């Protein structure tokens with residue numbers, strides 16, 4: 040296992056003479072994928088993330104590893120084919136985090152049933168050898184059996200198809216670990232605040248360690264801007280006044296107890312009242328319901344779900360559920376921002392803006408990658424590093440990530456086992472928990488999480504704050520914000536001992552976590 044100690048990693052950026060081959064700014068899916076690609080080709084690679092890995096959009100997805108049935112309906116065959124191929128690679132390389140999931144589309148007449156069956160047959164064909172299983176038409180009775188809790192009123196039947204489902208933030212952490220194992224350096228809580236230039240060309244970055252406020256000047260042959268919805272901030276540093284490249288589009292999810300639809304299958308609603316799709320997906324023992332597509336003019340690391348979006352998701356889901364859904368049933372609500380590549384003409388509808396990625400090289404040599412989706416992060420990374428090699432005239436090396444097993448990679452027999460997300464680390468996590476009787480205790484009566492996982496997250500997964508643990512190592516904040524708030528004091532105390540922090544750190548951590556968690560709690564009845 041690679042050394043994840045912060046002191047060691049900070050040491051790696053402390054030599055001002057050192058020139059990195061590739062510096063990646065941003066530790067979401069895109070940046071981590073790019074850093075892993077670069078490191079595994081043998082380049083001296085550094086990745087800097089201003090907050091925690093996947094703190095931005097990459098922890099706030101619908102958790103689908105998918106070709107995108109919706110894009111098929113839009114006729115975007117090339118995009119779907121590419122994503123289906125990447126879906127297959129992800130299942131191969133991270134089977135501990137990605138699983139095959141059956142999705143059911145409810146249909147209300149023969150014609151729709153035939154339409155979706157035909158469309159999904161094309162989806163199956165496009166997946167080729169990497170198919171997750173054939174789609175098929177199913178009867179109303181089978182829908183009722185597979186999706187207990189679904190409203191059967193007016194239902195004709197269903198169409199079943201297969202896609203992938205995953206844990207986004209945990210994949211991000213595992214990508215960071217894999218990158219370290221491939222010889223790269225990755226650091227969270229180091230923010231890039233400036234760009235170094237020589238003769239008009241980018242020659243590195245200025246970065247600040249958020250924990251110590253220490254500033255570093257880091258030399259790099261090429262700098263990659265993989266900052267998601269923040270790409271324009273870096274582009275502005277490079278070229279003040281440049282036209283924005285990204286248009287943020289907010290998507291929210293609510294999380295409710297699985298009692299609303301106690302089953303293993305997911306529900307896909309293909310046409311909501313405003314022409315979008317909505318998913319109800321089982322995830323870590325709860326149901327994840329979303330999403331929306333709301334154009335915004337601003338971006339933030341903690342976007343907040345709008346009341347209209349919450350209302351839309353609840354109203355739409357309720358039509359398909361028999362049990363009454365109230366605000367009190369919502370365990371958590373979270374919002375994420377899609378870094379969609381903005382169209383040339385201004386458009387008010389983000390549904391129409393391209394979901395495929397955009398790779399641009401500025402006159403200064405800054406390489407910017409944006410758009411795309413989690414599923415295609417590897418391909419985006421490959422394209423980005425290929426481009427960076429040309430821009431910086433690095434000695435060429437071929438991409439090898441198709442065959443790199445991601446940290447923890449191991450076939451999992453039971454994805455319902457809460458420790459299955461650790462994959463090949465599972466035994467080591469249990470061994471650590473056994474070292475101290477306190478560490479085998481549960482963190483919360485409603486969750487399986489055990490205290491030793493907090494220690495593991497600090498020692499091996501670069502967790503620095505209570506929020507890092509409760510939001511992205513364990514997914515408690517996303518699953519049940521109230522329960523997460525209740526877990527925070529114990530997590531802070533365990534972390535304080537491990538990180539040798541005092542009581543005031545512990546108190547500040549809990550206060551900060553409670554403040555963030557407020558955005559995930561839904562008030563009212």
Ligand SMILES: Cc1cc2nc3c(=O)[nH]c(=O)nc-3n(C[C@H](O)[C@H](O)[C@H](O)COP(=O)(O)OP(=O)(O)OC[C@H]3O[C@@H](n4cnc5c(N)ncnc54)[C@H](O)[C@@H]3O)c2cc1C
Pocket residue numbers: 064065066067068069070087088089090091092093094095096097098099100101102103104105229230231232265266267268269288289290291330331340374375376377378409410411412413414415
């Ligand atoms: C609601 C929603 C649902 C989605 N569902 C799916 C899905 O089911 N399946 C799928 O495949 N895709 C999905 N996506 C798309 C996918 O989540 C995104 O494409 C992907 O996460 C984008 O990753 P990113 O790395 O580009 O951006 P981010 O994850 O936002 O990462 C950018 C990072 O850059 C950092 N950063 C910014 N400025 C600086 C700086 N100056 N210095 C250092 N670091 C900096 C930020 O802190 C951030 O962590 C969804 C997106 C949304 C919004």
